Amino acid sequence: MAMQHTPLLMSRLIDRGATVSPDTEVVTATADGTRRQTMRETRDRAHQLAHALKDAGVQVGDRVGTFMWNGARHLEAYHATAGMGAVLHTLNIRLSAADLAYIIGHAEDQIIIADADTLPLLNQLAGKVPSVTKVVVADEDETGQWKCEVADAVDYEAFIAGKPTRFDWPELDENAPLGLCYTSGTTGNPKGVEYEHRSQYLHTMTVCMTDAMGLSATDTVCGIVPMFHAMGWGVPWAALMLGCKQVMPHRHMQPERLARLMADEGVTLSAGVPTIWQGVRAVVEASPDQYDLSRLSRLTCGGSAPPPSLIRWFHDALGAEMIQGWGMTETSPLATISRRLMKHSHPGLSLDEQLDNVAKAGQLMPGLELDIFDEDFNRLPHDGETVGEVLVRGPWICSEYYKNPQPDRFHEDWLITGDVGKIDPEEYLIIADRSKDLVKSGGEWISSVDLENHIVALPGIAGACVVAQPHPKWDERPVALVILEPGAEVDQPSILDHCATAFAKWQLPDEVLYVDEIPLTSTGKMDKKIVRADLEKRGYRLPDLR
């Protein structure tokens, strides 16, 4: 041994921010303002929480659930469990009671830390989660009026009160489990992805690279993506390590509140799904003088691709760079990223070309391998045309699901992502679609994502969702569901004409259906499974089949 083989444990990173920047703030939005604490207090409270969990019986490797919004106590739970070697199981508060009961039982969560306002949801699980012996209730509104029916409950503050503010983090194997996050699959039960210390450690370093999110200690970070989604995209860990100011919206996710919070707190970097940014755009456009977002420099956008028109608007109106990230729960999640300037040649491109690049899923993060394959797992050319299954492997990619290996989701050591895409000669990954959402028409594929992005760029269109419908001759044909902006009138011929400027005739939707809303999944993406089921329930038939 020539160099030290120090295990890559998150406990080596998470206390650093409080050490170098003890007075930097962690701000949580409340019903009527904010609750503020310092990094030093956050660290002290996290160490107290670790003591309290240990005293309550939680040992290394035991699962601790959280049922929480983004807030300082959720951050403390991240910090405490990572340090002490427990496994943080972030529960998605938008899941159905049946899924939650399954997940909690499958993970054998012992303790759940829950926000008081989420208890009505959690209480639906009464009698169905026998592994849970205690619920720790974070009473953000300080009402003292909460009621928990799932298990013995204790107030979070009472739980940690008087505990020592230093916990000697144990030495663990670097491949020890760190976190658990279940994916809301389209078939079968949710599947758990178990993050390990080493994998998240490497992911955290990567997130902080200049050409990734470019996180700096000088940033004021607002993670809007829920901390129950794929470790909040790694933002909480990175911010704890660097000592960024953190701004957390809790349940106050209305676009007005988000824009206000970001303006008031001087947020420089935020992270969330496109629908969040559509909402923020709408309120800022409606009242441009109300929100001073001049300090906002970067918006990381993931979950689904941001429409090019949205990328452009944030650039033109706010001078903010939208960064597209692509990944999934199974990839920790950051796999590719796209920034306006991320190659040596990029400053020489036109602004349009730079922003066009941001609309692609992006460049692969160093250390990962990614390629597109045909159905026999032959690699396909990087010509920007050929579409194939996207497979990825590397040190923060899932190798099997928790207590449910699912070997058909892997090819050798590659994760089969379930996305189909192409890779262009510049090595950009371009996601065509979820493989299950592609429209297969006459032996050719039509990308629902491309059609949606194109339609939503048309003035007056607030949202678009393209799904396949069965057709006896063509196999499938696309149909577009469209939400109009209030007061707007955009008829079907206008939309189809607009599509015809970029798509072949056979790729155009067979019909435009006007709707008031599009159902979303628990992760904020358009739920095309529900859309297709609704159409079937209504007895929808394509125009030429009526």
Added chain:
Amino acid sequence: MAMQHTPLLMSRLIDRGATVSPDTEVVTATADGTRRQTMRETRDRAHQLAHALKDAGVQVGDRVGTFMWNGARHLEAYHATAGMGAVLHTLNIRLSAADLAYIIGHAEDQIIIADADTLPLLNQLAGKVPSVTKVVVADEDETGQWKCEVADAVDYEAFIAGKPTRFDWPELDENAPLGLCYTSGTTGNPKGVEYEHRSQYLHTMTVCMTDAMGLSATDTVCGIVPMFHAMGWGVPWAALMLGCKQVMPHRHMQPERLARLMADEGVTLSAGVPTIWQGVRAVVEASPDQYDLSRLSRLTCGGSAPPPSLIRWFHDALGAEMIQGWGMTETSPLATISRRLMKHSHPGLSLDEQLDNVAKAGQLMPGLELDIFDEDFNRLPHDGETVGEVLVRGPWICSEYYKNPQPDRFHEDWLITGDVGKIDPEEYLIIADRSKDLVKSGGEWISSVDLENHIVALPGIAGACVVAQPHPKWDERPVALVILEPGAEVDQPSILDHCATAFAKWQLPDEVLYVDEIPLTSTGKMDKKIVRADLEKRGYRLPDLR
């Protein structure tokens, strides 16, 4: 296993730049201009070199020496050896023949790749390096006139000609050796530090963090620090990974050439020791209109601390940020770094305060641990006053020397760095001195580094070196050797009065000696061992002992 345990091999990083930015240039300075090749060519040639080395008998784990300036072929040697699993032994071309013969024998180098213009030095080893079976000669000047007397020699281009441009990099253990670099110790034989794949992989990721060097693919990087010093501070690896444009000065290290090269190639980030930047400053000050360095944004400075006046000058005159890094061969080397803005509170500081911070060794890189200790290895307070031995540990810190463990250089798993320093309440490490260079006077310590920095800030002073001289009463007393700028006159009382503005009377040098030059070590630092030996040889005695 829940996540993939992909080994952290450099072969997973080094091909990336050529993949994403194949046309980006690698530029090498030549006698009368530059030699240019693309990243794609560099990668192809590196793979060819790996084949050639393998065909010449180099196997996984075998040592390949380089005796080279910074240039594209040296970069290819980095790339080839890392990929194929050989160990790159970077030989310091400024070492004595005796030290070189010892090092090459100790490392059992089989093949040495040498720049043709260094052969006169290498030829002094004829008959003394029996392990070397072949010398590969990089004839940068294309004279064809070189002569090698050490072993069978072959021209570099002939060596790689016709080899395949793809080498399937082997799978290795992530702790397999990657590189070997000997430190020029002050006593005994040089000691080898053996870098491993995992340690350099983690170091590479860290170098690219926003709050470290902030390296980006958009940078044009000029590593002036020799690639035979601690892996060129990690810059070659990072640039290969990201696809930066690289500009390499080869032997053309005169300040005028460096300034010209940086201006002509649009260098954005450079890295070198303070004496380099003093030289660049002098030529730019003399002819400010000659060098357009407007694109230069960051200068990483290490090896020894840059004087505050130099940090200030680059900020004021060029708008360039000097970044101080601290580390040593044993720390891969980056251990701490100091940037103008690297904490959330820093934008609120005055410019003077920001630049004062850059004069400190800096903030610890995430993942490392560092502290100051007394002689019984008790931790000392971080009060900015207490001085102690600096110890460091972590995943890219040396754990023992190559085939020469030196347990007295370690305390438990901590490396004893040989530097003494303090840590202030902001967690900045401030190096007081090399422990062997501290002046111990009357039971108190005087920092030679602090005195030097103060003296060199005085107009008319080009350099200063403070060393201890023996004294029967006080044990040791400081003496200052000073180089004046051409034509300047600064007498001893002026210098001592200037020192008295910042130091106590008992800390002032007992005498100022005017010299024309100060001897440097092979790593470009002032060689105080030689300075002290020269004074002794001259029979120097302190004024009050004459």
